[in-house]
Amino acid sequence: MGDKAKRDEVRYGEEMVERGAGGELHQTAGDGRKSLTTQQGIVVSDDQNTLRAGERGPDLLEDFHFREKIFHFDHERIPERVVHARGFGAHGFFETYESLSDITRADLFQQSGQRTEAFVRFSTVAGSRGSFDLARDVRGFAVKLYTREGNWDLVGNNIPVFFIQDAIKFPDVIHAAKPEPDRGFPQAQTAHDNFWDFASLMPESTHMLMWIMSDRAIPRSFRFMEGFGVHTFRLVNAEGRSTFVKFHWKPKQGLQSVVWNEAVKINGADPDFHRRDLWDAINRGAYPEWELGLQLFDDDFADRFAFDVLDPTKIIPEEEVPLRRVGRLVLDRVVDNFFAETEQVAFCTQNIVPGIDFTNDPLLQGRNFSYLDTQLKRLGGPNFTQLRVNAPRCPVAHFQQDGHMAMANPTSRANYEPNSWPPDEGGPREDPMRGFTTYPSQESGPKRRLRAESFADHYSQARLFYMSQAPVERRHIADAFVFELSKCDRADIRTRMVAGLRNVDDDLARIVADGLGLAELPDPLPAARETVRDLTPSPALSIMANGPETFAGRKIGILVTDGVDAELLAGLRAAAAKEKANVEIVAPVVGGVDTSDGNHIAADQKLEGAPSVLYDAVALLTTKEGAAQLANLPAARDFVSDAYAHCKFIAYVDEANALFAATGLDTHLDDGFVRIGNGQRPATDFLTRCRQLRSWGRQATIS
Numbered sequence: 194m195g196d197k198a199k200r201d202e203v204r205y206g207e208e209m210v211e212r213g214a215g216g217e218l219h220q221t222a223g224d225g226r227k228s229l230t231t232q233q234g235i236v237v238s239d240d241q242n243t244l245r246a247g248e249r250g251p252d253l254l255e256d257f258h259f260r261e262k263i264f265h266f267d268h269e270r271i272p273e274r275v276v277h278a279r280g281f282g283a284h285g286f287f288e289t290y291e292s293l294s295d296i297t298r299a300d301l302f303q304q305s306g307q308r309t310e311a312f313v314r315f316s317t318v319a320g321s322r323g324s325f326d327l328a329r330d331v332r333g334f335a336v337k338l339y340t341r342e343g344n345w346d347l348v349g350n351n352i353p354v355f356f357i358q359d360a361i362k363f364p365d366v367i368h369a370a371k372p373e374p375d376r377g378f379p380q381a382q383t384a385h386d387n388f389w390d391f392a393s394l395m396p397e398s399t400h401m402l403m404w405i406m407s408d409r410a411i412p413r414s415f416r417f418m419e420g421f422g423v424h425t426f427r428l429v430n431a432e433g434r435s436t437f438v439k440f441h442w443k444p445k446q447g448l449q450s451v452v453w454n455e456a457v458k459i460n461g462a463d464p465d466f467h468r469r470d471l472w473d474a475i476n477r478g479a480y481p482e483w484e485l486g487l488q489l490f491d492d493d494f495a496d497r498f499a500f501d502v503l504d505p506t507k508i509i510p511e512e513e514v515p516l517r518r519v520g521r522l523v524l525d526r527v528v529d530n531f532f533a534e535t536e537q538v539a540f541c542t543q544n545i546v547p548g549i550d551f552t553n554d555p556l557l558q559g560r561n562f563s564y565l566d567t568q569l570k571r572l573g574g575p576n577f578t579q580l581r582v583n584a585p586r587c588p589v590a591h592f593q594q595d596g597h598m599a600m601a602n603p604t605s606r607a608n609y610e611p612n613s614w615p616p617d618e619g620g621p622r623e624d625p626m627r628g629f630t631t632y633p634s635q636e637s638g639p640k641r642r643l644r645a646e647s648f649a650d651h652y653s654q655a656r657l658f659y660m661s662q663a664p665v666e667r668r669h670i671a672d673a674f675v676f677e678l679s680k681c682d683r684a685d686i687r688t689r690m691v692a693g694l695r696n697v698d699d700d701l702a703r704i705v706a707d708g709l710g711l712a713e714l715p716d717p718l719p720a721a722r723e724t725v726r727d728l729t730p731s732p733a734l735s736i737m738a739n740g741p742e743t744f745a746g747r748k749i750g751i752l753v754t755d756g757v758d759a760e761l762l763a764g765l766r767a768a769a770a771k772e773k774a775n776v777e778i779v780a781p782v783v784g785g786v787d788t789s790d791g792n793h794i795a796a797d798q799k800l801e802g803a804p805s806v807l808y809d810a811v812a813l814l815t816t817k818e819g820a821a822q823l824a825n826l827p828a829a830r831d832f833v834s835d836a837y838a839h840c841k842f843i844a845y846v847d848e849a850n851a852l853f854a855a856t857g858l859d860t861h862l863d864d865g866f867v868r869i870g871n872g873q874r875p876a877t878d879f880l881t882r883c884r885q886l887r888s889w890g891r892q893a894t895i896s
């Protein structure tokens with residue numbers, strides 16, 4: 194009270210606040226504001242000053258509020274995930290299209306229209322928690338399905354193959370990709386000696402290397418990428434019959450990636466590009482959806498397939514075993530709290546439910562050990578399954594107890610079985626009818642450390658992937674190899690990698706060799722199996738062949754200046770809304786601009802904070818004077834020249850010409866430029882052009 198007497202009241206914006214003797218501000222409870230308390234529920238009177246002996250005297254140990262607050266803060270961090278540290282999660286549901294009871298007894302697939310709660314976490318693999326979203330990397334695509342018969346985790350990636358065939362190499366591949374141990378960099382990238390040293394000595398990684406050097410590794414959005422369970426699993430029906438399955442998530446929004454030069458710039462302009470995109474989409478009600486596709490096959494197919502279905506470095510082309518689309522995953526709710534949900538969620542490949550089972554894929558078998566083990570350390574004890582985000586939604590009854598943070602210990606008398614206590618005290622009992630039963634596959638053989646010969650073809654599917662790409666995509670792959678290998682200091686590593694690529698495709702090897710300035714093409718690495726060079730290309734592997742049919746969910750950046758044509762702007766907004774695309778107004782100042790009809794509009798972004806790399810297409814709606822002023826600003830010139838270099842569609846008014854002149858583009862206005870307004874083409878034409886996402890024809894002319 195004595196302290197309070199020293200305070201006066203001052204207005205800060207909308208609010209009257211108290212000001213203490215030292216000039217510090219005190220916002221106080223009342224008027225619908227809750228009282229601040231300690232963890233013990235004691236209401237706090239002053240959260241600005243520690244308890245001290247005299248105004249300028251020492252702090253007192255007695256200050257339990259201060260001690261509790263600092264103690265808790267000191268312990269806020271938990272270890273980040275050893276891989277996939279940077280992630281972003283959202284809630285949703287899975288809906289089954291039709292009963293799959295003929296092939297699986299898994300509860301979630303039993304009835305048409307049946308919905309199962311879901312939580313999904315997307316992630317990058319190599320970077321630490323605070324790295325950037327658009328690293329060239331695999332994206333994790335981990336799905337937790339809270340079925341009525343327990344949690345099923347499909348812990349997948351956006352790439353259907355992996356670097357290694359045996360989990361015993363996982364620490365090596367991750368060590369090689371992560372920052373080099375002596376210097377602690379580079380962060381979140383594979384463009385360094387250690388990674389390519391390892392990769393070039395690990396021929397089985399070649400197929401995966403093709404995928405991560407492709408645009409798959411730089412997706413435009415989590416919403417625009419596929420997911421894969423990677424391994425072959427089993428589905429088992431009520432009669433115990435097993436069918437092999439590979440799981441695919443197909444985005445209804447279509448596939449889309451960015452280009453590398455764009456990714457590099459996005460990481461600076463908005464390191465949170467992917468998470469912001471997902472957060473914004475869900476909050477505006479544009480819920481992303483994926484269809485679950487199953488590739489179903491039997492032992493006969495597995496026996497005659499050219500590769501081993503247990504080898505996680507191989508795909509089964511969709512053209513060979515078409516997908517059966519069996520349901521949809523919808524993400525419709527962002528998290529309430531990032532740490533509680535996205536950080537504490539614990540996915541685990543061993544979380545499967547009756548009706549689904551493992552195969553002997555050696556990578557999957559190793560993963561089944563790794564996740565629980567690492568989570569014990571990461572989450573600090575064995576009871577993380579009791580956290581809301583991890584807890585099953587079906588009844589849980591067992592005799593496991595105690596440990597750190599036990600919140601749901603069994604409450605009955607018995608904590609063991611067998612027991613002779615009556616039902617209300619005796620606890621749960623095993624249930625042979627409903628319980629999980631492992632598929633009784635026949636297994637035998639001598640104990641040996643041995644890799645099957647059927648895993649020995651390391652290059653044929655790498656070539657299949659390359660041959661299935663559009664010419665622009667092939668070029669991006671070659672450019673990516675050149676970029677990454679150019680970051681290797683050791684010339685012998687670069688050469689060895691090119692020697693490996695010769696087993697994939699000589700043209701590719703030659704382009705990369707030229708890009709690296711190799712004097713001559715090295716001899717191919719000795720391949721364990723000769724590359725099969727005539728596998729039929731698979732169109733399903735190309736992003737460009739699987740783009741969207743609309744521009745829905747994409748974003749246009751409209752650069753405006755004072756005097757912007759109000760009617761034209763309204764027309765562009767309306768055309769975008771009709772296409773379900775979004776627009777952002779970018780202006781020289783965030784306060785906005787005056788429009789031609791005498792109104793004022795606020796800007797969504799200030800130009801310097803909103804380079805064109807953040808948009809899928811741009812529009813330049815300036816006045817002549819405005820364009821002349823912008824032409825002097827580096828950010829405005831970059832806005833235009835980057836949009837051009839990244840093959841984006843550019844709508845413009847004649848008055849914006851000074852910007853083209855300043856960027857040297859006035860003589861390069863190809864058909865990716867759409868002139869609107871002043872009796873030219875309507876804004877709807879621009880949106881129609883944007884459906885192609887990029888004006889790829891330009892690529893050949895820009896380098």
Ligand code: HEM
Nearest residue numbers: 274277314333334335349350355360363423559560563567
């Ligand atoms: C097909 C191969 C693999 C895929 C698709 C995959 C996928 C994933 C994904 C998506 C996550 C992030 C989960 C999350 O969002 O919390 C993850 C985390 C992890 N993965 Fe894998 N992974 C693969 C291989 C492996 C292997 C071979 C191992 C080890 C033998 C492994 C060990 C881990 C560990 C330790 C984590 C961190 C888990 C945590 O701290 O919660 N992964 N993996």
